[in-house]
Amino acid sequence: MPWRTGGLLLAVLVIVALPYMITRGSSNESFQAGELVTRSAEVQALVYRVADRTHAAESAIQHLLADDPSSRAEAAALGAENEIPGLLDELRRITADNAIQQHLVEQLSVVENGRLALLHQALQRFQHNDRAGAEQALRDADALFHVDEVADKVVAGAEQSLRQRREAARKQSHDSLLVLTLTSAAQLLMLMIVVIVSERQIGRRLRAEVRERQAVQRSQMILQAVREPIALLDHNLRSLLVNAAFSELYGVSEESRAEYLEDIGQGAWADEVLLQRLRDVLLRDRELWDFELTQRTIDGVERHVVINARRLQQQDSDSPVLLLTVSDVTARALVEQQVKELNHQLENKVAQISDVNRELEAFSYSVSHDLRAPLRHITAFAQKLEDHLGEQADTTTRHYLGVVRDASHRMAQLIEDLLVFSRLGRGALRLQAVDMRALVAETCALAEAEAPGRRIIWRTDALPTVVGDENMLRTVWQNLIGNAVKYTGQREIAHIDISVRHEDDGDHEFIVADDGAGFDMRYVDKLFGVFQRLHKASEFPGNGIGLANVRRIVMRHGGRVWAEGEPGHGARFHFTLSAIEPPPPSP
Structure with missing residues (x-):
């Protein structure tokens, strides 16, 4: 992961690069401090040399004045004039980083130049035999230009700078030691972190390898447990791996290797078309789906199989492999044959029904x-x-x-009702969105208008909109509500309730309840039969066909109908319709 690489780089930086940089910096600073100390010593030495050369020149001139002629004395006096400016220039160079010392050196240079000028004047007067002038020049040089005082100041400044530089060097050494100590602690900490992280990483890797081995073992167990034959083939269609189902079906050992597919199963795979399709899968990366084949397997049974194959790329090799799966659909083929036969029989039945x-x-x-x-x-x-x-x-x-x-009229009405019943079973459904609330309101108004003088108390729920044939559903409500009005005719005040509720499967259950004559539940199965009546025509008129029509219409809509009742305590008629939402109206 990127953060691990960054962490290792940081650790390397802390452990290797940082100490190197700190050590190098300390070495440079120590070297610079040493140079500064050496430079301070050089300043002192140069000042002493300047003073010494000046005094040597004065001493040489005094020897000349004391009638102690010497070529060396004159040469020493002249040499001081030539050497001292160079020494002063060297002093200026090595004190260039210190403004105070530079100022003192300039003072020393002024004093030296003045004193050397008087010494030169004394030497010239001596050479012209002016002893008094020469001695006066020496006295003026000693009185006017105090070289030793200025030299002492320069030396004192150098010594003070030397002490400061030694203190700075000592402090720098202390700071370097502290930094090295902190760096060592940081190194130890980083080493501990690296060791801990490495141990954790090694542990994770070992656990990952264990999980990988377990996953491979589980995969192999699953592969061997799958009852669908599976084989892994190389690019030459030679077996690399087969599961137990493949081995059992085609008689090949699970440990066998490099056996050509066409030689497996005693020619079960010798179909040239299939072999070419499998080669195409390997060469062109085309998947093979649902290739149907009839094979005679090792047990001598002819089986209908469906073969699927796809190419896989190995991680450790450039050569692709082929994953081959076999599905035994013999039972399905037999079922399909039986279905074909049943369809043929059904067609014959349909033809008979058509007749x-x-x-x-x-x-x-x-x-x-x-x-x-x-x-x-x-x-x-x-x-x-x-x-x-x-x-x-x-x-x-x-x-x-x-x-x-009357009998003729009744017979004509029976024939008409029978024709209506027949048409309800054959006519096509014209499905549309049907507002059950409006349909019930219309039916209730019509039923109440056909029963003048009756006192009927209606209670109606908020009914939903359903999908169905509006005319047929109108017939359902007309029959159920009409029966409720008819069989409550002997009540002074009739109560009719129309409600709806949702079943567990989501369908709508509509209920029409009344407090009329009711019926005996022992004869409930006769209610929905054609021309079946549970009351005399003299009590309640009718032909016994209405509820049969209701049952046929509801069943054609995919619902069901049933009734509950008790003599003298009314009846409850139920029917269900699908709760599928009607399609939105077209714009």
């Missing part, structure tokens, strides 16, 4: 046309017979003729 539907349609046509005509004739001729008899018909005859007409 039956055509016969039903022919029957409906016959009922709607052939049976209605005789009924119309019976009704018409019964009326004509009554008109023909006129006043001659007695009460019994009129009663019989009335019965004939």
Whole structure:
């Protein structure tokens, strides 16, 4: 990770580079301090040389004046004039970093130049035999230019500078020792950190290697436990690794290596098209998906298999490998064959049902046309017979003729209801968003208008919008609400509740409850049958077809219907519809 590399670089810097830099800096400072000390000593030596050369020149001139001629004395006097300026220049150079000493050296230079000038004057007067002038020049030099005082000042300044520099050197040495001590402590700390981090890193690596080995072992266990045959092939389609399922199905050892795929399983993989497709996967990195093949495996059974293959790149090699998986779909193929046979049988059944539907349609046509005509004739001729008899018909005859007409009307109504019931089972659903609240309000208003003088107390929940055939759902509400109004006819004040609730599966459950005549639950299965009635027609009129229509419509919408009741305590009718939200209205 980047922070580890940065940490190691910092450690190297602290452990190696920083001590080197500090040691080098201390060495340079110590060297500079030594040079300064040496320079102070040189200043003293040069000052002493200047003073010594000056005194030597004066002594030589005095010897000349004392009638002690000597060529050396004259040469010494002349040499001082030539040597002392060079010594003063050297003093200026080595005191260039110290303004105070530079000032003292300039004073010394002025004094020396003046004294040397008088000494030179004394030497010239001597050479011209002016002894008195020469002696006066020497006395003037000694009185006017005090070289020793200025030299002592220069030496004292050099000694003070020397002491200061020695103190600075001592302090620098102390600071260097402190820095080296701190650096050593930092080195030890960094070494400890490096050791600890290294130990932790080694521990993490060892744990990672253990986890990796465990992961490899688990992967191998999973690979061997998978019941789907799996093989790993090299770029020449030779086996590198197979799992137990592959070994069991094709009779190849799990430890076998470098066995060509086409030689495995006694020719089970000898299909040239498949081998070419597998080579394409390796060469062009194309995945092979759901290649269906019929193979005879090592157990002699012909199996329908689906083969998938993809290329993998090895981390430690440039050669790709091929991962091959085999799915035995023999059972699925048999099922598909059975499904085909069942579909064929179903097609035959559908054809038979189509024939039956055509016969039903022919029957409906016959009922709607052939049976209605005789009924119309019976009704018409019964009326004509009554008109023909006129006043001659007695009460019994009129009663019989009335019965004939009523029976004809009832038969016509039964035929009409039967045709409606038949059409409800065959007509296509026209699905749309249906507002159940509006539909119920419309039905309740119509039912109340058809029962004038009745006192009915309605209680209606906030009903949702559903997806369905609006006309068919209107028929459902008309039958259920109409029955509630009809079977509460003997109540002075009727109570009818229309509610909705949500089932656990999310469907809407609609409920119509009344406090009317009710019914015996022993006969609840007859309620939704065609022409089934639990009350006499003289008590409550009707043909017994309404609830059958309700059941058929609800079932066509994917719902269910049931009822609860108790004689004299009313009934509750339930039906469910899907809670799928209706599609948004088109703009």
